[in-house]
Amino acid sequence: MDLTTPPEAPEQTPQTPKARGKVWQTAAVGLVAGLIGGGVVLGVHDATSSSSSSSSASSNGGVSTATTPSSSTTIIAGTTPNWVNVAARAMPGVVEISTVQTTTDQLGNSSQTAALGTGFAIDTHGDILTNQHVIGGARSINVQFQSGASVSAKLVGQDPSSDLAVIHVNVAASQLHPLTLGNAATVRVGQPVLALGTPFGYTESASAGIVSGLGREIQSPNGFTLSNAIQTDAAVNHGNSGGPLLNQAGQVIGIDAQIADSGVDANVGVAFAVPMARSELNIIHDLITTGSVAHPWLGITGVTATAQLQQNGIAPVASGVLVTGVAQGSPAAAAGIVGGTKSKTIYGTCIPVGGDVITAIGGTPIATMSDLQGYLQSQSVGTTVPAQVVHANGTHGTVSITLTKQPSSAPTISSACSSAG
Numbered sequence: 001m002d003l004t005t006p007p008e009a010p011e012q013t014p015q016t017p018k019a020r021g022k023v024w025q026t027a028a029v030g031l032v033a034g035l036i037g038g039g040v041v042l043g044v045h046d047a048t049s050s051s052s053s054s055s056s057a058s059s060n061g062g063v064s065t066a067t068t069p070s071s072s073t074t075i076i077a078g079t080t081p082n083w084v085n086v087a088a089r090a091m092p093g094v095v096e097i098s099t100v101q102t103t104t105d106q107l108g109n110s111s112q113t114a115a116l117g118t119g120f121a122i123d124t125h126g127d128i129l130t131n132q133h134v135i136g137g138a139r140s141i142n143v144q145f146q147s148g149a150s151v152s153a154k155l156v157g158q159d160p161s162s163d164l165a166v167i168h169v170n171v172a173a174s175q176l177h178p179l180t181l182g183n184a185a186t187v188r189v190g191q192p193v194l195a196l197g198t199p200f201g202y203t204e205s206a207s208a209g210i211v212s213g214l215g216r217e218i219q220s221p222n223g224f225t226l227s228n229a230i231q232t233d234a235a236v237n238h239g240n241s242g243g244p245l246l247n248q249a250g251q252v253i254g255i256d257a258q259i260a261d262s263g264v265d266a267n268v269g270v271a272f273a274v275p276m277a278r279s280e281l282n283i284i285h286d287l288i289t290t291g292s293v294a295h296p297w298l299g300i301t302g303v304t305a306t307a308q309l310q311q312n313g314i315a316p317v318a319s320g321v322l323v324t325g326v327a328q329g330s331p332a333a334a335a336g337i338v339g340g341t342k343s344k345t346i347y348g349t350c351i352p353v354g355g356d357v358i359t360a361i362g363g364t365p366i367a368t369m370s371d372l373q374g375y376l377q378s379q380s381v382g383t384t385v386p387a388q389v390v391h392a393n394g395t396h397g398t399v400s401i402t403l404t405k406q407p408s409s410a411p412t413i414s415s416a417c418s419s420a421g
Contacts, residue, residue: 081248093177099138118197118243124173130242132165157287160222182251184275195234197243209234223410227373236271296403299330323355325415343416350417360388
């Protein structure tokens with residue numbers, strides 16, 4: 001397919017603190033195993049609609065992309081966004097997605113569960129983009145257009161690690177109004193955004209806000225870390241999942257996915273969107289052409305090494321990724337990378353200490369967790385790369401790592417903190 005990749009923009013400095021949490025459940029505060037882990041966990045829920053239960057739940061073409069996205073400077077310096085026009089242009093491309101799943105409880109009783117989400121057209125051949133958790137496990141998928149027309153859809157491909165999925169409908173091209181995919185790398189904090197979707201089943205809904213933060217880490221449906229999520233204060237609720245987050249040019253810069261868990265099961269002004277950047281465009285291409293995505297895997301949990309951690313004797317250097325745990329049988333384990341063997345508490349958070357700090361990989365300097373995650377996203381399964389590490393005693397070393405295919409779900413990685421309770 002002809003998938004044009006937007007030009008790169010200067011890398012953003014990750015914001016702190018970083019929010020993470022597992023879709024469908026609240027995560028406790030602490031360190032958890034992820035793609036490469038790291039960060040303090042804040043509870044996060046998904047943004048699908050509330051479910052209701054009853055006893056007994058391709059051809060492809062060119063994806064419309066912004067080949068020359070408007071620079072953030074141009075957008076921010078412009079006039080107040082005309083959201084009426086943006087919504088009017090984009091809304092015909094947004095669809096309501098309803099699914100039915102069969103679930104079984106602990107007693108073996110089956111039930112049919114219905115749920116709602118959102119999606120949007122990405123070409124005129126019938127391909128619709130949404131979140132993976134919207135359609136994951138569905139036995140039937142139905143799509144309703146702005147016109148009121150309702151058709152069944154089939155799954156083309158899904159990737160729980162990125163929480164992206166593509167479904168396909170057989171309809172006339174005239175019913176499809178593909179949205180333009182933008183470039184999240186150009187996004188800046190404070191930039192106005194518009195979220196479109198089906199919150200609580202209210203179709204054709206729009207809510208405006210700003211980009212509240214960048215570089216956030218959230219947890220994907222299969223337990224791996226999803227990095228560089230966009231934080232927004234635009235109202236995102238259950239049913240918005242899979243809907244577009246638009247800039248004032250009408251380009252999709254993210255896909256609404258999760259809301260922060262504050263004990264209130266609805267929007268509290270902190271929501272997260274999967275970014276639409278180069279790596280996501282590659283994932284969409286793979287989903288349409290092959291139906292799946294092979295992610296390279298390192299197999300560690302870790303935190304960004306900082307001057308504060310160095311001053312507290314937790315990290316031997318003030319930059320890089322402090323390895324807190326290593327998965328058994330992982331590429332990191334095979335390379336001899338060491339995780340934390342002891343625990344230390346700082347400001348109420350337990351951090352495993354004594355592990356290696358990764359400062360470079362494949363010749364690319366690594367200063368933060370986002371740096372490491374970004375590097376892995378750019379690599380292919382089977383690639384062998386050198387990694388520079390600083391050991392707990394301050395000595396330096398180089399190891400050779402062969403990246404393998406990421407497992408279907410995040411393995412449990414024990415650490416000094418988990419063993420300490």
